[in-house]
Amino acid sequence: MRTASRYFYLSYARSTxxxxxxxxxxxxxxxxxxxxxHNAVLSLAGRTGEVGSVDFRVxxxxxxxxxxxxxxxxxxxxxxxxxxxxxxxxxxxxEKATFHARMTAARTTCAGAHLQPxxxxxxxxxxxxxxxxxxxxxxxxxxxxxxxxxxxxxMLTLYRDEYLAVVNRLAxxxxxxxxxxxxxxxSAQALVVPEPFAGPFMVAVAxxxxxxxxxxxxxxxxxxGSTLWRPFGNVPALPIAGYAAYVAEQLGVAxxxxxxxxxxxxxxxxxxxxxxxxWVMTEPSTMSAVTAAIxxxxxxxxxxxxxxxxxxxxxxxxxxxxxxxxxxxxxxxxRHVTTVRxxxxxxxxxxxxxxxxxxxxxxxFPMRGPHVMDxxxxxxxx
Numbered sequence: 001m002r003t004a005s006r007y008f009y010l011s012y013a014r015s016t017x018x019x020x021x022x023x024x025x026x027x028x029x030x031x032x033x034x035x036x037x038h039n040a041v042l043s044l045a046g047r048t049g050e051v052g053s054v055d056f057r058v059x060x061x062x063x064x065x066x067x068x069x070x071x072x073x074x075x076x077x078x079x080x081x082x083x084x085x086x087x088x089x090x091x092x093x094x095e096k097a098t099f100h101a102r103m104t105a106a107r108t109t110c111a112g113a114h115l116q117p118x119x120x121x122x123x124x125x126x127x128x129x130x131x132x133x134x135x136x137x138x139x140x141x142x143x144x145x146x147x148x149x150x151x152x153x154x155m156l157t158l159y160r161d162e163y164l165a166v167v168n169r170l171a172x173x174x175x176x177x178x179x180x181x182x183x184x185x186x187s188a189q190a191l192v193v194p195e196p197f198a199g200p201f202m203v204a205v206a207x208x209x210x211x212x213x214x215x216x217x218x219x220x221x222x223x224x225g226s227t228l229w230r231p232f233g234n235v236p237a238l239p240i241a242g243y244a245a246y247v248a249e250q251l252g253v254a255x256x257x258x259x260x261x262x263x264x265x266x267x268x269x270x271x272x273x274x275x276x277x278x279w280v281m282t283e284p285s286t287m288s289a290v291t292a293a294i295x296x297x298x299x300x301x302x303x304x305x306x307x308x309x310x311x312x313x314x315x316x317x318x319x320x321x322x323x324x325x326x327x328x329x330x331x332x333x334x335r336h337v338t339t340v341r342x343x344x345x346x347x348x349x350x351x352x353x354x355x356x357x358x359x360x361x362x363x364x365f366p367m368r369g370p371h372v373m374d375x376x377x378x379x380x381x382x
Contacts, residue, residue, distance in 0.1 A: 005185050007041050008174050009075035010034050010054040011095045012120070013085035014250045017355045026351060029154050030081065031056065033167070036154075037079070040171035045178075055250075060344050063237040064246050065191040072098045073188035076178040079170070081120035081150075082135050089252045094193045106183045113177050116170060121149040138173075139166045196252045201354055202272025202301070203244045205229060206260040206280050206290045214282040218313060226259035229277060231308040232343050240275060240306065243343065247350040253358070264292030271300040271357035273350075278305060278321040281328075294332045300361035302353050303329060303337040304346060 010033075015026040025031065038052045045051060053071040058064060072078070078099040086092050103114060117135040125136040125146070139145045144153060144162045153163035207229035208214075210222050220234045227241050236243070241257045248255035258267030262285070266272055274293060280286045294303060307322045308314060322339065329337050336357075340346045 005178075005182065006053050006071070006075050007045065007047075007051040007178050008037070008053075008077040008079050008116075009072050009095075009099070010037070010052060010079045010081070011086075011092055011099075012054075012081035013083055013089040013092045013252075014351070015085075016251055017352050027056070029151050030054075033081075033150065033154050036164075036167050037171060040168050041174055044171055044175045060243070060347050061232070061236040063190070065193070066237075068095065069098055069188040069190050073102060074185040075099070076114065076183055077174045078115050079174070080115070080117040080131060080135075082117050082123060082132060083121045083149075084123065085252070086120070087123075087129060087132075089250075090194045090196050091191070091250045091252070094191045098188055098191055102186050102188060103183070105186050113181060114183060116173060118166075118170065119145065119149050120151050122147065123149075139169060142166060193249055196249060196254045200254045200256045200268065200270050201248045201358065202267050202270055203241050203248070203255050203257045204260045204266050204272060204274045204293075205239075205241050205257070205277075206274065206286065206293070207277035208279050208283060208286070212283045212286060214279070217279065217282075218311075221308070221311075227257050231277070231306055231311070233308075233310040236343055240343065240346065243347050244273065244275065244350050247347060248354055251351060251354060253354060260289060260293055262289055264289040264296070266293070266297075266301065271354070271361040273302045273304055273353055273357070275304045275306060275346075276325065278307065278318065278325040281321050281324055291328060291332075294329055294334050297334060298361075299336070300357045301336075302357055303334055304349075304353075305329065305337065305339045306346070307339055307341050309341055 012027070012030050017026045034052065034054050041051050042048070053075060055064070055068060058067050058071070072095060078096065080086065080096065099115070115131070117131040118138060119132070119135040123132050125133055127133070136146055142162050142165060144159050145166055148159070150163065150166055153159040153166065205226040207226040208217070208222055209225055210219055213219060213222060221230045222228065228239050230236050230239050245255035245257050256267050260266070260274065266274070274297065276290060280290050297303065305322065305325055308318065311318050326339065338349070340349065
């Protein structure tokens, strides 16, 4: 096998956060399983270093669709954690389609062996889906696996022996396939993710453009439109709004990205988030629109004030603008607001924001009272 290959890629459907339990990451058990499978493959293969890939190992500031396609393009075995969400989520299905295209290009005679579905939660083996039947066939002799799914076995110490038996069996299968029938790395295009059915979720951006920057302001992070704003040292491969949209897509939610309207209007009805660059305060008409928007935002739209402390002009002027913007928001009485200082922060927070705002939007009456959880606090107190 070529050294550029990885033994496996783990594909799963990202979980929608349950706001009642903020103590663990929504996909905590996926992360535990990946670590256990990775270690088992390492041990059996006698290798060191990285032998597996998964989306949460991808650096935040990359183009996820390009990077995930690249990693799928060097994975020998495609491991799928099957759940009802996996069978319908467009992002997960696009990962699978990318691997299928890779096998077609490789013209392998044992394509089925390179797909290893795992029963993550219980799904009837009588379904018409071939992958579900194959997932049951991974461990037909372990009743708890077929009855409860591997997630339950991973969570409960009562099933520790059964869990490790399935993990080790899967690891042995992966190693055997890689050594006997290697695909070798192939090039892959970026994931093409069909628009999800749920949503829409509005991602509105209020930021200067190249034509509205104040005199002397560095143009590096800006573009012809507000949605092209790339804070944090211009390192990200995508504008900040693109990452918010990617998180929504992973959760099966269609995202609409647009600039805040000149009159302070959101790009459309529905749940959403308004991402604000404090430098809009230097342009009176834009600041007027932002102020109008914040004062009239419904309960199902959150606000994120982005403070880029890597900006060379932050200390000289940016910090003061951020403080002023926070004061404007506080004066409006807007409750669902936070200040984020890194790209990782907003990406980690977005699943909670999307879940909270969508639930608010879909309720027949506004949610009020001390029992209501703030989405930003939900993330920051994890």
